[in-house]
Amino acid sequence: MERPEGTSNTSWPDRPLRRLATALATSVSLIATPLAAQDQSVSSRLEDLIPDSAVSDPEEWASQGVPEEAARSEDAPPELEPDSPLDELPEMEIAWPDETGLPEIEPLEPEGDIRFAEFESVRRNVETGSVEKLSDELSIAFPSDESLFPQRDDFLERFQSLSTVEQLDADGNSARLAAQAEEDEALLDRLLRIYGYYNGQVIRSVGAIAPGEENADTDPSVRFRILPGTQYSIGAINLGNLADARADYDMLRSSFEIETGDPLLADKIVEERYDLDTALGENGYPFAEIAEPELLIDHDREEGDLTMEVTPGGKYRFGTITTDMPDFMSARHLQDIARFEPGDTYKRSLEFDFRRAILATGLVASVAIEPVEEEAPAEGEPGTVDMRVSMTKARLRTIAGSLGYGSGEGFKAAASWEHRNMFPPEGSLRFRGIAGTREQLLGATFRKNNFHGRDRILTVDAFASTIDYDAYDAQTLSLVGSYERVSTLLFQKPLSWSIGLELIATGERERDANGNLGPRETFYIAALPGYAEIDTSDDLLNPTRGYRLAGRVSPEISSTGGVQSFYVRNQVDASYYRQMSDNVVLAGRARFGSIVGAPRSEIAPSRRLYAGGGGSVRGYGYQAIGPSNSEGDPTGGRSVMEFSLEARIRTGLMDGAVGIVPFIDAGTVGRGATPSFDEIKFGAGIGLRYYTSFGPMRIDVATPINPGPNDSPVAVYVALGQAF
Structure with a gap:
C-alpha cells in the first residue's frame, strides 16, 4: 500500500498494524451498506467481520485487496479516477419537502398562575409620574409615587453633574445624542446601585418629543424613565x-x-x-x-x-520625638511645637497637626512623620510609638519689597532682608527700611518663633524713624520687646494675647496756630503694653460670621523737661459679622479709646489718640479727625470713638471673584478722657474687592460727609484684607 504523497513518517507509519487498520476500515465500509438494508434487529459484531486469516497474517491478508464479490456489488460506491472532475459524481435524488410528511406539533397549554406584564402599562405609569427636564436635550421621568424613590433630588443633582449629555452639546445631531445617551444610561444604572436599587431598570428613548406633549420640540432629545424597583x-x-x-x-x-x-x-x-x-x-x-x-x-x-x-494593629501611647536634623531643628524644640506629651494616647489628628506646625515655620520644604514602635502592647497595656521626623530644608533667606499710597500718608516704599534661621532653631534676623513722603525708617528685628511653647513668639525690635504728619513731626529711637501668641493665616486662634516692654526716646514738634512747627520737645517713655483678643470669626482676612473683641492696656511713664507723668492708654475694639445670604455679609465695628492720668500737654503727640484713614473713618486723611489748631491741623486727643457699617456684596463677575462694598463710617476725638459728641465726622463711599485664594484685595473710595477746611473731597485706600 503506497503512502500518500507529502505524508510524513509520523502521520503515516509503515507498520503492519497500520496496514491492517486500513484494510479493516475498507472492509467495514463495504460491508456496512448491505447490512443497513437488513432487518434492524440483526446485530453484527466487529469480531464477526474480521476473518481469522487477517489475525494470523495481517500482511498477507492486506495484500489480497478487496474481494471481487464486494467490488462487483451493485450497492458498492462507484470507483472514481483520481483525475475525474467533481461534476461527474453520480446524481443523488432527494425528496421535495412537500412529499415529506411531518407530524403536527400540538401547542402547549399555558399554566394558569403565570401573569405577563404589559410594557405599555408600565410605560404609561412612568410617564404619568414626575418628569424633570434638565435641559432641552435631557429629561428624566420618575414613578408617580414618590415613596418608591425618595432620594430623587439628590439623585438628580448627582446625575446632572456627571451626565455626558449635559457636559457635551450634541448640536442637534441625533446620532451623537444617541451615543451620549447610551453612556448616561450606564451612569444611571450605576447610580441606582449606589442608592441600593439593584433590580432597577432604566428605559431610554431618543428622538424628538411628540407634538402635543409638554415641552414638545422638534430638536432631538433623550428621556430616561426610571423604574427603581426594591431598595436592597x-x-x-x-x-x-x-x-x-x-x-x-x-x-x-x-x-x-x-x-x-x-x-x-x-x-x-x-x-x-x-x-x-x-x-x-x-x-x-x-x-x-x-x-x-x-x-x-x-x-x-x-x-x-x-x-x-x-x-486594629494594637493600641499605643506617644513616646519621644526624633529628628534627622538635630542641629537645624532639635527634638526638644519639636516637642515644644507638638500639642502632645509623652505618655498621651496616640491621636492621628495630633500627628497631622504636628506636621502642619512644622511646615508653618517656613524653614522646611517638606516633612514626613512616621510612628515607630518602641514598645509593643503587653498584658492589656498600650505600647509606645516614637515619632520619627524627616525634613528637607527650605530657602532661608528672603528679600521683599512693597509700594503703596494712602491719602494723608502719601507714597511709601518698603524693603526688607531676612534670614529665618540665623539663630537655630527658628531664630530669625530681619533688616527693614521705609522711604516715603511722610515716613522714613531703618530697623532690625530679632524674632524667635515657637519660643518655649507652640505659636509663642519672642520679638526684639530696634529702629530709628522720622515722621512728618500734619499733626506733628517726630524723630524717634525705639527698643521694643514683646512675647505674644497671635493669630496667623495658617492658624487662626480663638484667643490671642501679647505682653511687652517699650523704651522710647523721641523728639517731637507740634504745629502752632499759624501752622508752623514749634520747638522740639524730647520725651523719654517707658511702657508696658498688654493686649488680648477673643476671635470667633470664621476667617482672618475675610470673615463672614462671628465676632471679635479686643482690649489694649498700656501703663506708661513719660519724662520731658524734668517733668514726669504717669498715664494709662486704653482701647477696646469690637466687630460683628453676619451672613445675610450667599452673596451678602453685613459687618459692623466699634472702637473706644481713652488716656487717663495726665493732661494732654504732658503726653507726647505720637502717643495721643487720633482718627481718620483707611482703618478708621474713611473719607478723611490719616489722623485728620480730632482737635485741631487754627490752621485746621490735628493736635490729637485723650479719647476716641469710631463706628463703621458696611455691606459686602459678591457679584457674579469673574465667577464671583469681584465684590462691591458700600460703607459708612463715623468718628470723633475728644480733648478729655471721655469722648465728646460735639463734632462727629461722617464718611461714606464704596469699595471694590477682588477675592483671591489668600484673601481679598481692597480698594476703597470715600468722601467726607461733613468735611473740614483742610479735608479733600475724595480719599482712596488700597490694602490686603477687609477694612475690619
Missing part, C-alpha cells in the same frame, strides 16, 4: 478582626453606624468606613488597617452582605 438592605456584616480591640470594641463598633436591615447605600458605607478609620486613629491605633468594603448581593433575599476586613 444590609444583610450580614463582617468587620474582620475589629474584636481584637477588646475594651475599645464597643466604642469602635458604634462609630460604624451601619446595622443589618439598614438600606444598602454605597455612600453610607464609604462614610462609615471613614468614621471607623477616624475612630481608630483618634483612640490609639496608629497601625490600623481597613480593607476596601466588599458586597455580596443576594437577589433572592434582596440583601447585600458586607465584608470589610479591619485590623
